[in-house]
Amino acid sequence: MLDLFAIAAKNADSIDNVFNDAVTSLPVDEAKTATEFAQWVDENTLISINIRLFVIAELLCGIPYRNIHEWAEEQADLSGKAKDLILRERLKGFYEKRMTFDRAFQYGERFKYGALNAGGLGLSVYAPYCAVLSPDFSNALDQIACLPGDSLDICFARAGKFDHIDLEKSVGPYSHRHWMVTSQRIGKIDSTPKHGWQQLLISPDSKCYFEIIFIGDITLKSLHCVRIPAAEYQAMWELAFANYGRKLSEAERAWVQDFIQLIRASKDGKIQVEVIT
Amino acid sequence: MNFILEAFSPADAVAIVQTGQRLRLIRPPYRQSNAIELPNSAIQDAVINHDFHVCGRQFENWETIIAFLNQQLADYRQKHGHPVAETLDSLEILEVAPLEVLQGFLDNVENQLIPQGQLEHANNFLFALLESGASKANPDLTIKAGKLLKQISQAEACKKNTALVFESQYNPFKSLVQKNKTEMANQAADYIKQQHGFFGFAAQAS
Numbered sequence: 001m002l003d004l005f006a007i008a009a010k011n012a013d014s015i016d017n018v019f020n021d022a023v024t025s026l027p028v029d030e031a032k033t034a035t036e037f038a039q040w041v042d043e044n045t046l047i048s049i050n051i052r053l054f055v056i057a058e059l060l061c062g063i064p065y066r067n068i069h070e071w072a073e074e075q076a077d078l079s080g081k082a083k084d085l086i087l088r089e090r091l092k093g094f095y096e097k098r099m100t101f102d103r104a105f106q107y108g109e110r111f112k113y114g115a116l117n118a119g120g121l122g123l124s125v126y127a128p129y130c131a132v133l134s135p136d137f138s139n140a141l142d143q144i145a146c147l148p149g150d151s152l153d154i155c156f157a158r159a160g161k162f163d164h165i166d167l168e169k170s171v172g173p174y175s176h177r178h179w180m181v182t183s184q185r186i187g188k189i190d191s192t193p194k195h196g197w198q199q200l201l202i203s204p205d206s207k208c209y210f211e212i213i214f215i216g217d218i219t220l221k222s223l224h225c226v227r228i229p230a231a232e233y234q235a236m237w238e239l240a241f242a243n244y245g246r247k248l249s250e251a252e253r254a255w256v257q258d259f260i261q262l263i264r265a266s267k268d269g270k271i272q273v274e275v276i277t
Numbered sequence: 278m279n280f281i282l283e284a285f286s287p288a289d290a291v292a293i294v295q296t297g298q299r300l301r302l303i304r305p306p307y308r309q310s311n312a313i314e315l316p317n318s319a320i321q322d323a324v325i326n327h328d329f330h331v332c333g334r335q336f337e338n339w340e341t342i343i344a345f346l347n348q349q350l351a352d353y354r355q356k357h358g359h360p361v362a363e364t365l366d367s368l369e370i371l372e373v374a375p376l377e378v379l380q381g382f383l384d385n386v387e388n389q390l391i392p393q394g395q396l397e398h399a400n401n402f403l404f405a406l407l408e409s410g411a412s413k414a415n416p417d418l419t420i421k422a423g424k425l426l427k428q429i430s431q432a433e434a435c436k437k438n439t440a441l442v443f444e445s446q447y448n449p450f451k452s453l454v455q456k457n458k459t460e461m462a463n464q465a466a467d468y469i470k471q472q473h474g475f476f477g478f479a480a481q482a483s
Contacts, residue, residue: 052291
């Protein structure tokens with residue numbers, strides 16, 4: 001079994017070297033901007049996880065965030081079915097891919113996945129609510145690694161079969177994330193205005209990003225804030241307003257219920273909510 | 278057309294649906310405007326990385342998919358000890374809503390609900406607002422809500438007057454209605470309608 005975090009730690013020097021080589025090969029002005037960018041990444045990035053509003057409501061009730069294995073264990077307890085059967089039923093044709101990756105690594109079934117984020121909404125297509133982890137939480141993690149993309153894409157890039165060679169070469173320790181990001185985006189930094197730098201971390205289409213894999217329990221205390229797109233915020237209040245004119249469906253009531261719980265928690269100072277335009 | 282529910286999240290009824298060549302992400306309140314077009318590779322990404330469950334069931338139309346998703350959500354939340362409330366707490370919504378949101382709600386009443394004649398919706402909201410702590414904390418909201426209630430009662434009075442004028446001018450069965458003989462009036466109207474008569478509509482409308 002592979003030890004992802006040991007591999008990441010072993011790559012620390014090579015990440016330093018790649019960064020230094022990349023920067024020294026640039027003209028003086030561009031090298032200066034690249035160094036400034038690296039510093040900006042170091043100072044401004046946090047880890048974000050795009051989660052469902054329902055999961056935020058669970059966090060507010062004291063239930064920790066669960067990955068797919070932890071979720072399946074819970075389902076197994078509730079239903080009496082075997083955990084593996086539950087995973088097969090949920091993932092069907094994608095079961096092998098997910099399990100091949102998770103089981104290739106020591107503690108792979110305990111991995112949590114996030115993205116480096118410097119103020120944006122994260123990978124928001126499927127889940128617009130972006131939970132940003134606090135720097136204290138991230139800095140206290142012993143087992144944490146950074147990747148220049150989606151770990152499954154990296155490991156299944158070669159003819160769709162699992163191959164960890166590219167991952168072994170590219171994974172780095174979280175402490176070196178700013179050098180990794182700068183080396184990976186070196187050709188785009190100078191031509192990107194400073195206010196657009198966050199898009200070098202997560203592209204607008206969410207296809208290019210830096211994945212963070214870690215082991216740790218995420219609770220309400222782990223969160224720095226929850227970011228919500230302004231359109232989502234507006235849409236949820238419109239749905240709440242519709243409640244005065246008609247009986248909402250179960251799903252609509254559930255969403256409004258969770259949303260109001262989040263806003264109430266924000267009002268009570270239990271969680272910070274940022275609405276992003 | 279076949280509707281294939283490719284994958285969904287039972288906890289919040291968000292789903293990926295294939296219709297013909299189009300793959301769409303849908304979510305409550307299931308409006309065309311909040312549906313997102315997805316590439317075909319999205320199913321794998323959604324299932325492996327974003328907590329969706331593979332489904333693959335076929336449905337006849339949107340209504341049956343939405344009914345299925347609502348049921349799945351209700352069952353999932355019940356099973357996990359977070360049942361969906363039968364009704365939402367109208368006062369709580371107003372008590373947590375920020376001031377600018379409440380002002381936006383009042384603007385909606387003024388600019389949309391009243392002009393569109395959705396007076397019950399407007400009344401429900403305004404009475405809840407006046408009952409809530411939000412209006413006590415913000416006297417401006419109370420003043421505006423009071424003004425809007427006045428507008429609504431004027432609109433209602435106007436609507437009533439129009440109905441009375443309509444009835445007196447166009448209802449040929451007025452005397453029967455006044456004598457509580459509406460059943461007879463309706464029978465007469467049905468008869469005239471069957472005969473393609475002109476007055477059927479007026480009698481039934483009253």
